[in-house]
Every structure is written in C-alpha cells, then in structure tokens.
Amino acid sequence: MTHYGMAIDLKRCVACHGCTLACKSANNLPDGVRYNNVLTDGGQYMDTARGTYPNDLYRKYYPVSCQHCENPACVKVCPVGATYKDPETGVVRQDSDKCIGCRMCISACPYTGVRSFNWEEPKYSLDFPVGDYDAPQHVKHTVEKCRFCYQRLAKGQTPACMEVCGAMARHWGDLDDPDSEISQLIATREWEQLLPEMGTKPSVYYLI
Amino acid sequence: MVENAKRSRGLVIAGAIGAVLAVIGIVFWMMQLSGGMVQTGMRNLDSWGLYITMFMFFVGLSAGGLIISSIPNAFGMEGFGGISKVAIWTSICCTVAAIGFVVVDLGQPVRLWELFAYSNLGSPLMWDIIVLAVYLILSIVYLVFYMRYEQGKTSHAAIRVISVIALVCAVLVHSVTAWIFGLQQGHEFWYTALLGPWFVSSALVCGTALVMALCIGLRAAGYLALDQAYIVKMAKMLAAFIAVDLYFFGCDLLTSAFPGGSGAEVVDMLVSGPLAPFFWFEVIGCVIALVVCVVPALRRNGLLVGASVLAILGILCKRVQLLVGGFQIPNIPFANVEGPYAITFGGNGVDAAYGQLVYAPAPIEWVVTLGVLGLAVALLCFGLAYLNLKPASSAQA
Ligand code: SF4
Numbered sequence: 001m002t003h004y005g006m007a008i009d010l011k012r013c014v015a016c017h018g019c020t021l022a023c024k025s026a027n028n029l030p031d032g033v034r035y036n037n038v039l040t041d042g043g044q045y046m047d048t049a050r051g052t053y054p055n056d057l058y059r060k061y062y063p064v065s066c067q068h069c070e071n072p073a074c075v076k077v078c079p080v081g082a083t084y085k086d087p088e089t090g091v092v093r094q095d096s097d098k099c100i101g102c103r104m105c106i107s108a109c110p111y112t113g114v115r116s117f118n119w120e121e122p123k124y125s126l127d128f129p130v131g132d133y134d135a136p137q138h139v140k141h142t143v144e145k146c147r148f149c150y151q152r153l154a155k156g157q158t159p160a161c162m163e164v165c166g167a168m169a170r171h172w173g174d175l176d177d178p179d180s181e182i183s184q185l186i187a188t189r190e191w192e193q194l195l196p197e198m199g200t201k202p203s204v205y206y207l208i
Numbered sequence: 209m210v211e212n213a214k215r216s217r218g219l220v221i222a223g224a225i226g227a228v229l230a231v232i233g234i235v236f237w238m239m240q241l242s243g244g245m246v247q248t249g250m251r252n253l254d255s256w257g258l259y260i261t262m263f264m265f266f267v268g269l270s271a272g273g274l275i276i277s278s279i280p281n282a283f284g285m286e287g288f289g290g291i292s293k294v295a296i297w298t299s300i301c302c303t304v305a306a307i308g309f310v311v312v313d314l315g316q317p318v319r320l321w322e323l324f325a326y327s328n329l330g331s332p333l334m335w336d337i338i339v340l341a342v343y344l345i346l347s348i349v350y351l352v353f354y355m356r357y358e359q360g361k362t363s364h365a366a367i368r369v370i371s372v373i374a375l376v377c378a379v380l381v382h383s384v385t386a387w388i389f390g391l392q393q394g395h396e397f398w399y400t401a402l403l404g405p406w407f408v409s410s411a412l413v414c415g416t417a418l419v420m421a422l423c424i425g426l427r428a429a430g431y432l433a434l435d436q437a438y439i440v441k442m443a444k445m446l447a448a449f450i451a452v453d454l455y456f457f458g459c460d461l462l463t464s465a466f467p468g469g470s471g472a473e474v475v476d477m478l479v480s481g482p483l484a485p486f487f488w489f490e491v492i493g494c495v496i497a498l499v500v501c502v503v504p505a506l507r508r509n510g511l512l513v514g515a516s517v518l519a520i521l522g523i524l525c526k527r528v529q530l531l532v533g534g535f536q537i538p539n540i541p542f543a544n545v546e547g548p549y550a551i552t553f554g555g556n557g558v559d560a561a562y563g564q565l566v567y568a569p570a571p572i573e574w575v576v577t578l579g580v581l582g583l584a585v586a587l588l589c590f591g592l593a594y595l596n597l598k599p600a601s602s603a604q605a
C-alpha cells in the first residue's frame with residue numbers, strides 16, 4: 001500500500017509563496033481561494049517578526065495545506081462522504097459534485113484555515129482556465145481543499161508545489177516505503193507535526 | 209361565542225403576519241442562494257453563524273413542550289391541567305423551525321436528497337438528521353394519539369407507551385445535537401463530555417419557560433383555563449432546571465480553568481473577553497429567573513412571564529457563546545495572506561480579528577432568520593386557531 005506524505009524543511013523555506021501560486025495555477029483556483037498558505041509564526045501581519053530586537057527577534061514560516069491525516073476528522077463528519085480517504089494512496093480527496101455545503105468538515109478539521117468554502121460563484125482573474133487540463137472543478141457553495149494534486153499523481157507526477165519550490169524545501173514520497181527519500185529524511189532529521197495532540201495523524205512533516 | 213371568534217381572529221392575524229414574514233424570508237433565502245453566501249457574515253474561519261445558533265436554540269426549545277407533556281403521561285403522574293396538546297404543538301413548531309435553520313444554512317440545499325442516498329452513518333450530522341426526522345414524526349403521532357385518547361378512541365396504555373418513546377427521543381435529539389459540536393476535538397470549547405447533558409438541561413430550561421409563558425399568556429387571553437397550581441408547579445420545575453443548568457456551566461468552567469492551560473483562555477474569553485456580554489446576561493438573567501420562580505411572593509404572573517423571557521434569552525445567549533466561542537480561539541493563530549473569504553473582520557492583523565467577536569450576522573441573515581421565525585409563528589398560531597388544542601375538560605392530564 002502506498003501512503004503519500006510530504007516533508008517540508010523549515011530551515012530551507014524562504015517564504016516566497018511560490019508553492020501557493022503553483023497550487024493556484026495548477027488547480028485553476030478561483031480568486032480568493034488558496035489551498036496552500038505560507039503562515040508567519042510571528043507578529044500580527046504576514047512577514048512580521050516575533051520577539052524584540054536585538055534579543056530574541058526571529059521570523060519563522062509554516063507552509064500549511066491539508067495535512068492528509070491518516071485519521072482525518074473531516075472524513076468522519078461528512079454526512080454524504082463528499083470528503084473521503086483514497087484507500088490506494090492515503091490522499092484525502094474531495095468530491096465537489098457531492099458536497100452539500102454543510103461546512104461540518106470545516107469546523108471539524110483542527111487545522112485552522114486549510115479548508116475553504118466557495119462563498120459565491122467562482123471568479124477568475126483570467127478568462128481562460130489555467131493549469132492542468134484535468135484540474136478539479138470549482139463549484140459554488142461547496143467546500144474545497146488541497147487534494148495533493150490528485151490529478152497529477154494519477155499521471156505519475158508530483159504535486160505542483162513540489163515542482164516549483166526554489167529553495168527545495170519540499171519533499172514528497174511514500175511513507176510506507178522505508179527506502180523512499182521522505183522516509184529516510186524523517187528517520188534521520190528532527191521533525192515536528194502540527195497539532196499532534198488532536199490524534200489526526202497528519203501525513204505532513206515539518207523538518208526543523 | 210362572539211368572544212371566541214374574536215380570539216381566534218387575533219390568532220389568525222398573528223399567523224398571517226408570520227406567514228408574510230416567512231414569504232419575505234424565502235425571497236431573501238433565494239437571494240442568498242443566487243447571489244452567494246458571501247452576502248452573509250460567515251467566512252472560512254467562522255464558517256457557521258446565526259443560522260446554526262438558532263438551530264441549536266430551537267432544538268432546545270422544542271424539548272420542553274414534549275417533555276412537559278410526556279413526563280406525567282409516561283410516569284402516570286398528575287399532569288399540567290390539560291395543556292399537553294398546546295405543549296406538543298409548540299414543540300412541533302419549534303422542530304420545524306430547527307429543521308428550517310439547517311436548510312437555510314446549507315450551500316447546496318438541492319442536494320439534500322444525497323443525505324439519504326449516500327448517508328455516512330458515522331457522521332454526527334447524519335445522526336442528528338435521522339433523530340430530528342424521527343422526533344418530528346413522533347411528535348405528530350403523539351399529538352394525534354392524544355386527541356384520539358381524549359375522544360375515548362385510544363387507551364391510556366397506548367398514550368403511555370408513546371409518551372415514553374417521545375421522552376427518550378427528546379433526550380436523544382438534544383444529546384445528538386450536542387455531539388455535532390461536542391465530538392470535535394479541534395475546538396477546545398466544544399470538546400467536552402458534559403456537552404450532551406448540558407444541552408438537555410438547557411433545553412429543559414428554555415422549553416419549560418416557553419410553555420409556562422405561553423400558558424400564562426393564553427390563559428390571560430381566555431384561550432384556556434388553567435389552575436394557578438399548575439403554573440406554580442411549572443415555575444418550580446423551571447427553577448430546578450435553571451439550577452442544574454447553571455451547575456453544569458460552573459462545572460465546565462472550573463474544569464476548563466483549573467489546569468490553567470489553554471482552557472483558561474476559554475474562560476477568559478467568556479468572563480472578560482469578547483463574549484462577556486452574552487456570558488453575563490445568561491448568568492445574571494438565569495439567576496433572576498431562578499429567584500422569581502422559587503420565592504412564593506414573587507410568583508406573580510407578570511413576573512413569571514418576565515422570568516421565562518429572561519431564561520429563554522439567557523439560553524439564547526448561551527447558544528451564541530457556544531457557536532461563536534468555538535471559532536473565537538484558532539488552533540493555528542499565525543498571520544496569513546488575507547483574502548475576501550478568510551474571516552469576517554480581517555485586515556488588521558491576527559489579534560484584531562480575534563480580539564473582537566469573530567463573527568457578526570449580516571443583514572440578509574437577520575431577514576432569513578426572521579423568515580424562519582415567521583414560519584414557526586404562523587404554524588403555532590394557525591394550529592392554535594384551527595386544531596382542537598384546548599384542554600378537553602377542566603383538569604385532565
Ligand atoms: S488536515 Fe483537516 S482537511 Fe486535511 S485530512 Fe486532516 S482533518 Fe481533513
């Protein structure tokens with residue numbers, strides 16, 4: 001069995017937001033919708049630092065999208081199975097044709113802000129679709145989130161954010177295969193996961 | 209007879225006003241669907257709002273009527289002077305309103321049928337939909353049987369059996385509604401085993417208060433005759449329920465605050481943070497209602513109605529605390545690129561967005577809410593006017 005996962009090297013990430021944009025274009029995301037966010041663990045605004053100069057001032061970033069949990073809170077609560085775990089790959093997928101827009105999954109997911117609702121008819125800044133020809137459909141009043149670029153995985157490619165990361169901070173692979181690059185990294189590097197106490201068993205690791 | 213006609217004319221007029229509101233509500237709901245829910249105050253980080261608050265509240269209100277009328281029947285105790293039918297009807301109207309609030313909150317109501325085609329029976333929301341449907345049908349069956357019983361067409365045993373089932377179902381409906389929130393480990397404020405029992409106690413408070421106020425009102429209007437002893441009995445029950453509800457609140461606050469960790473944040477948010485007005489209104493209002501209900505000298509009709517209103521509004525404030533409070537403390541409070549769909553009051557940094565109430569309803573939500581309320585009022589008034597809901601004889605259970 002395959003269990004896809006991602007490891008993001010926080011020592012390498014320079015917060016260029018390239019992954020966010022690659023994701024937006026590959027998945028043809030509507031205006032205002034982002035699957036991936038590069039969060040600033042710092043002050044009040046993006047790119048502000050925490051601490052005081054010259055003592056302990058620092059800036060730190062967490063690129064966050066759906067954690068593709070092994071024990072996903074969102075899947076359990078969806079009344080119609082519109083969000084579901086792919087048994088072949090471990091990817092938590094989303095069916096925009098099924099979602100009834102109850103937003104139960106948004107409140108169940110412990111990871112603030114990884115799920116987003118299309119609050120109106122999707123609008124695009126370009127008048128032609130961009131990205132993969134088989135990018136997901138975006139349906140008004142349904143919930144969306146990162147699907148680990150399932151359309152790309154199906155073609156043997158990696159998620160779009162992987163391709164574009166200039167700092168090469170992102171690593172991708174099969175967590176079930178002990179010889180994969182990602183398994184090796186997790187075995188040798190120090191890492192943390194977001195909100196492990198929630199028991200969701202995320203498939204995204206942050207190398208620190 | 210003339211007076212009777214005038215009375216039901218009053219009810220019909222009130223019902224008609226409700227119906228007009230309901231129609232206006234439907235028009236605005238259509239606008240919400242066509243123009244998009246971006247017109248509401250809800251956003252990704254506070255993804256539920258007034259509708260789900262009102263849903264919780266109305267599920268609670270509906271309990272009281274059913275419980276008040278079924279407890280005496282179920283346990284063979286002396287009842288409340290024949291108000292059973294009015295009480296059951298009230299709870300049917302409230303259940304309809306509760307279902308209405310879920311429907312207006314959905315993004316894709318035309319896909320509702322999927323709930324039955326692709327039901328995920330592991331989802332608390334699915335449980336709630338099933339229990340609510342059963343509850344509504346059961347209340348209607350109960351009412352029909354009760355009417356037949358009064359006409360001597362059904363045995364008392366049958367009424368007893370249905371009352372017991374209705375009672376179990378009423379308790380279940382509240383627990384399951386609580387579990388929609390209480391089983392979410394991601395929200396510190398919601399994730400507590402106490403939430404189920406606490407929902408039941410709050411439901412008993414506002415439900416009893418509603419039936420008591422309604423009875424005093426209908427009696428003053430001459431719709432039914434009711435001995436003051438029954439009102440006093442209800443007041444005492446209300447007092448007991450309020451005491452239990454406040455006790456639960458105290459237990460929950462203590463358990464959150466004592467370890468001093470993230471739970472203390474929850475307590476701060478309620479006691480002195482953005483939710484403080486709702487918290488203190490609930491606590492003080494409920495204490496006043498409690499005092500009015502237990503001090504014999506204060507049990508005058510006007511004051512009792514006032515106490516009921518305070519108790520009902522108190523529970524409403526509690527629903528607001530629960531709903532907004534769940535979104536008020538983010539698990540990942542890091543700064544982000546903002547956008548039009550992120551959060552209701554964004555743009556001024558993390559602390560500013562979370563330092564005030566994270567959510568406030570937009571005008572369209574008020575109008576749609578008014579519409580659903582109108583529907584309930586219309587049902588209630590037309591039912592009172594046209595169904596035979598008056599007590600059969602003076603003091604029958
Ligand atoms: S991060 Fe949230 S949305 Fe993604 S799988 Fe886990 S619970 Fe579901």
Ligand code: SF4
Binds near residue numbers: 078081083100101
């Ligand atoms: S909003 Fe859609 S995906 Fe989320 S729980 Fe409801 S039906 Fe499922």
